[in-house]
Amino acid sequence: MTTPFKDYINMVGRGQRAGKTLSQQQAYDAMSQILQGKVLPEQLGAFLMLLRVREETAEELAGFTQACREYVEPEFSQIQADLDIGCYAGKRRHLPWFMLAIMALGQSGIKITIHGTSEPDSNRLYIKEALAFFGFTAAKSAEQVEQQLNQFGFSYLDLATIHPKLDDLIQLRALFGLRSPANTLARMLNPFKANHSLHGVHHRNFDLRHVAAAQLCNDEHVVCFRGEGGEVEFNPERKVLVHSSRSGVNSEVEMPALLEGWQIKPRELNLAELKQFWLNEIDNPYGEQAVIGTMAIVLILLKQLDAEEALTQAKTIWQSRSSTWPFDKN
Template sequence: MNEFSQYIKLIGKGKKSGKYLTQEQANDAFHLLLTGQAEPEQVGAFLMLLRVREESEQELAGFVQAAREYSPLAIQQINADLDMGCYAGKRRHLPWFILAMLCLAQSGKRIFLHGCKEPDSNRLYLPDVFNALNIPISHTAEQAKAQLEKSGFAYMDLQQVNPQLNKLIQMRSLFGLRSPANTLARMLNPTSAPFSFHGVYHRHFDERHINVAKLLGDKHVSCIRGEGGEVEVNPERGFIQHLIHNDVISQLEFPTLLPNWQIKPRSLTPDELRQCWTGELQFEYAQQAITGTIACYLTLLDSIDVGQALTKAKQMWAERNTQFEFY
């Protein structure tokens, strides 16, 4: 048996005898996995055992620690203010958070986005949207730095940001299931930006992300249960925003921003994002999703309360430069 087999043995003994890995053990196990010291069969067994019984916060912290070491140094040296991992994709609504991000970038913040397209998924992912709108996708750290200087934001695919982690996510085509790699990618913060914002789908995962951030020593992190699991507010329901600032964990309560549920659009047309930005399209759901999302970003970045953030977000949206060149 090779070294990695001990970790499969620890977690795979069943409900009564199976163990949770310590943060140190999880770090070591993931190092072995990412450096090819585990056989393909072992990787599959390990990831699916974790999928069935769910990872502990200590395990997630150890996995993220290991994964961060395999982002290229040039990526780690990109100077960004805010990191956002966008891995869920959208299927009910367009990714309105793109317009929230543009507003934030126009205010002077430097935002680094990363994500990927999953196999066998019918969701709308950021590369599809950016290609449709002719928004540049960066393929190197140098391109990302140039895009940040020009527009205040840059997007890179996980394939360039962390190839080993991307390989694990793409294994969904083999398993038919997502693995813990999707959670790790959201927490990755490959540029070591001082602020990081996460979106999750499942209940209680928002709180877990913040607890893991504390174990990792990350200074300023926020997580919400976003629309479709993305970094976007769902204006049709109130929610709790979980944050950590310098080891202090807190929660903010956001109200419902729309009085009535909206009809789901029949199709997702990326050009509607451009039309909404320029003012050609007036869409109440979109406006509330955008301003609510901006407000969520501001509570993290500016440490202001919800009321102040919503007021400032509406002002930023009203004063946006509608001449941004999508094409």
């Protein structure tokens, strides 16, 4: 028998002393009711914002994620990729250097699926816009995903294409003025069941929560770290702990800072600079180390390397890339 949704609101909303957290099964049931359209708008808003204030536990995230995965559009169930990346933060302080890391890794033979969305009134630069500047379009079907994986080594899809109900939850920010747990769930979705999944987060301790939830979901290979602006991008100005969950065993690797001191952030995010850097027309010490560090974290995930070896291999991949691609096709 399904628990009435108002009981879940009651559990999470009774305050610090009387309030309770949901079990993994209760969280699964609550999210299933939401995705099935069985919850009133007033109930949904109350539930999501109460969780926003209190923050979700690993058990709750695991249950929510398991429910969300059951509502991925079935067309995409047969996609095969090496690496899944969710990009939901958008960039505000720095250019999306991690996109160049994805391009170089795709050239090296790694198959990468990327999914994301944009939020209303966020004033952030999202990866979809950056990819479009480079001439890459969002895939709309499983066939297009396969074509792009074969041609480029990576493919981007809007969350609305693969999971419209979860995207609807994210877009509620236009009403709430705040992000909800839906942004975390989208990062953890791994809609194509890739062998490896990479998560970037902004807030402290959410990296630990992600890998704990991955462990509860029985995910095989997940890495989460506090990335620049909350994206899957290494900030070379500071060291970062890369947290892993592999077949139920959690561990961590420390990535060292790759620059001395803080760099001056750009006054504006000009995608032309990203293109010029890829083409070797300009130097950018911050961008170069951000790209190499991001690739190193991916290699830690894929190959279980230590930081030193991952950085060495990342430098080799970067230096051996075709810098004129994809522009040499014109």
